[in-house]
Amino acid sequence: MFQPMNNPVRSSPSSAATVAPSQGDEARWRAVCERAQNDSFVFAVRSTGIYCRPSCPARRPLRDNVRFFDDCGAARAAGFRACKRCDPDGDSLQARHRALVLRACEALAASEVSPSLDELAQQAGLSRYHFHRVFKQAVGMTPHAYGRALRAQRVAQVLGETASVTDALYAAGFNAPSRFYEGAAGLLGMAPALARRGAPGETIRHAMVDSPLGPMLVAATARGVCAVEFGDSAEALLQGLGQRYRAANLVEGDAQFAAWVQQILQHLSEPAQAAALPLDVRGTAFQQQVWRALQQIPLGTTLSYTELAERLGKPQAVRAVARACATNEVAVLVPCHRVLRQDGQLAGYRWGLSRKAELLRREAAANPQQDEDE
Template identity: 50%
Template sequence: MQHQLVARSVGTSGTPGTVTSALDPRWAALASRDGKADGTFFYGVTSTGIYCRPSCPSRRPRADRVRFFDTTTDARQAGFRACKRCRPDTVGLAQPGVEAVRRASAYLATHANQQVTLGHLGRVAAMSPHHLQRRFKAIVGLSPREYQAAVRAGKLRSSLRDGHDVTTAIYEAGYGSPSRVYEAAPTGKGMSPSTYRRGGAGMVIGYSTVSSPLGLVLVAATADGVCSVKLGDSDAALVRDLRQEYPAADIQANQQTRTDWVKAILRHLRGAEPSLDLPIDVQATAFQWKVWRALQRIPYGETRAYAEVARAIGQPKAARAVARACATNPVCLVVPCHRVVPAAGGSGGYRWGADRKAKLLATEGKRVGRL
């Protein structure tokens, strides 16, 4: 299961469309304020009417209030005005390859259901295939093939939620055959695409919302394990997010069979249970599972940089993809993505708020000092 974060996107045609930002590589760049992404896209915040560059230091907006744009012209035509803090209109295309990468990523997004060779993509972007591969990964954080796979995954989830049968959804997403999508499924416990599809109907999810030192915590679970842990300040907003992910599921409040899991998470937040080992039932790619398992191996009270996690999973060049996997973690605390921090220092961004992340790390640090 992926936590549903909906944003609006405007492509090169200027036509708006809904995307799942948790699956959109641009969301990770926005969430981490990645300066390398400046110039590759811009985002507008509907609640303020302002558009920004990805690295804008302003408070990170809610995903359901975000619209993505390829250019500042698109943003202005949609009625947004430039941010006076990050001055997005001053972003040039001075960084080598930015415009070529923008053309390539736009082409991959509109041809997600086709096999695109690197040679053909190089002709689209007007850059040699070898150089394009290097610049694409340096700027986007994924290879062209990985980026196209992420776009397909987003389309697959959208088709499943729209009620299409699994086989139809897989072919419409461009996987070519059912075996292709199962190759990307986790090898351990987790929802397969068909189980995710059943999440719309016939699936029982119990949840509880409780108070904690970090505010409200929503814990949701299936019969097989925890499928969602969310932090927030509004009970209604947390429940609404859960129902958006499984709109036709049988979602039941205060499911008593999950009380022990909820109590374990609360004890963990108080520092009384450093080791939080709960069953997880989510849908994820093999890469996401690899990253999340690595996060679970980070000792209580310690932190790791994104590059360190990338090296730990045997993919030292995948630091930005690791950051994206952290940003899409649907079961915070159970998978401790808060223990991954920027190499430059500080606690860094957090899907549930930087203040919560800093408090979590401080609590764990104090607890370790007493052990």
């Protein structure tokens, strides 16, 4: 390329005069070059008189022959005709898929017993395999998992109001309590009876210790560790815990609990010593999914939020993934500190950037014993 590096914004008089502010045109041109599935605009080609979707499979025109329009109507008004290959006036593939998936979601929400994958696919007019893929891409989980999440959500809602767990089970469309407990423990992160706000009647053991990263609060339900938090003041940490579990019975940790705290402390000073403790993390199905993925990032390595979103099959959900990381309450054991910004910057950390940097430094120095050929 022979253009000077510091290229001022070009405004070729012939194109800039007719197209309203040309800001964003470079991004639009990039989308055209990449054949992006983007239906927020169309592009027209002067030499052929035709307008296309950015995703049109036809050969790319010269940049200088291209004009951008916000919609098909504007392109037609300027005298262009619709391309026959990409049919910019018709519904986009994306829009059609979105409509199909929405209809399937409604069907799942409307029925007590989830329709089968075959039924859903048939209704959408797609093959079983294709429907499964389209659904997962749009929703981020399989139709089956979505149906389960819906039911769990209904249970949580009902539990807020009714006293009887059994009533809630049947109200939510679960056939038998045993099946419910299997599914709900994973989705709700707790036994259904405990889903009531503030964890009433639940006993939360906790301890405050000095860690290499400052005051550390560890708390656990009967099911597992529910919080590992760092702070500058023990008082503020305890206050936060009390607010979150305001209806629970907070007690000092016992001997078994002290052993858990020791494991976490040891893991902090020697990261290669994994702390394998039961967890009781509580969040939405999506948060749980993100937190599980965090636990799969090996010691001594990092991912970007973008990579994590891709790994979850949700490349569009980078922000939501970052938010889920930020709401993790179990530091270190759910290693949200192993996620960085795309450019390698540390980005945020709930318990302070210097602690994130220190954790990563310790893990990098730990030289984990991993198989080279993995």
